């Protein structure tokens with residue numbers, strides 16, 4: 013991955029939040045020889061051999077891999093997996109999992125005993141976990157013959173690590189205080205009797221950029237928004253000074269993430285602290301150098317980001333968050349229905365996330381009213397696109413396969429995505445001038461998500 017200086021927080025619009033703690037665990041590495049205890053002693057920075065796993069929303073593996081391969085990150089040995097991407101390099105602050113050890117469980121002992129044995133031997137825990145540091149273990153288990161639950165895996169792993177520390181006459185490590193992050197968050201997977209152990213560099217998911225103090229209850233996950241923007245080709249369009257609009261912008265996640273990409277601002281720049289900064293192999297000088305480079309890599313941008321929403325509260329969050337991210341000067345907001353919105357110029361790209369009619373709408377409407385509110389919102393979106401976005405490309409994130417029919421538009425492509433456990437489609441449309449016949453009777457294909 014080149015020098016550590018190149019693989020900066022700033023030079024990785026990527027991993028811009030692709031890290032998602034709730035995502036599924038990575039698949040087992042059957043192709044990798046079982047060599048526990050060999051890599052964990054290397055410093056995190058400046059080493060070519062470290063292995064990482066960048067977790068992401070299912071459906072965003074390919075764009076995550078592309079971003080890792082870009083010159084901004086310069087990762088190598090990149091292999092998309094399920095809900096994430098394996099890579100090698102010395103990348104820092106990318107909010108990824110640093111591989112510690114892996115190996116098969118021996119079926120001759122009970123699962124609990126095997127976990128304990130594996131963890132006692134797999135790493136130099138007294139070095140990895142410094143005196144007084146708190147540790148947490150997050151575990152995922154699937155298809156194992158004698159590990160009935162993630163709780164068993166967590167408990168036995170913790171026991172083994174604590175015993176390894178006590179053997180050196182140090183006190184048993186404590187869990188983190190309530191509300192505090194662990195100094196060493198571990199992420200462990202057990203898949204078909206094969207264990208893999210990682211250190212989690214960012215602890216809290218990287219979608220928490222640090223520019224947002226309050227989440228609107230319908231706010232889109234920042235990492236998912238960034239992934240959608242990549243799927244829509246926004247970084248390339250931004251280079252040409254294109255205009256992007258979100259006619260149902262809510263708290264402005266698409267607009268802010270689009271601004272960060274356009275200005276080459278690394279999302280990690282807003283986070284004050286990462287767990288890896290307290291690790292034994294952390295190199296503060298290398299880190300400060302790459303942070304500096306990330307700041308220098310920011311660039312001015314002349315394009316426009318336009319948003320509209322009917323909800324004044326959501327819009328004030330959008331303004332505040334855009335301010336917090338330092339991009340308020342690039343974002344223009346309008347309050348009102350999108351059907352009545354005339355953007356100041358024709359957008360080149362529209363990207364939006366209309367209501368899906370989920371439990372949030374259920375809080376405000378009873379079932380029949382919910383349906384008509386949903387129909388009204390999607391119909392207005394369709395009218396807005398046809399009236400003001402001719403020949404633009406529109407990308408609509410939908411978690412409701414029936415709602416798209418009200419757009420009365422034919423999709424060019426539907427990209428599957430899983431966001432917050434919801435099966436979604438990121439749908440691409442080319443906005444054409446209205447044809448009266450098709451407006452009157454939407455085609456069957458337009459009704460399919």
Ligand SMILES: C[S@@+](CC[C@H](N)C(=O)[O-])C[C@H]1O[C@@H](n2cnc3c(N)ncnc32)[C@H](O)[C@@H]1O
Pocket residue numbers: 228230231232233259260261262263264265266320321322323326348349350351365366367368388389392
């Ligand atoms: C799922 S939320 C969008 C969330 C947004 N992407 C964010 O990150 O905060 C849908 C938004 O559509 C807005 N909305 C619903 N009907 C609308 C309409 N007719 N015109 C404009 N906005 C509308 C709602 O107020 C809500 O903020």
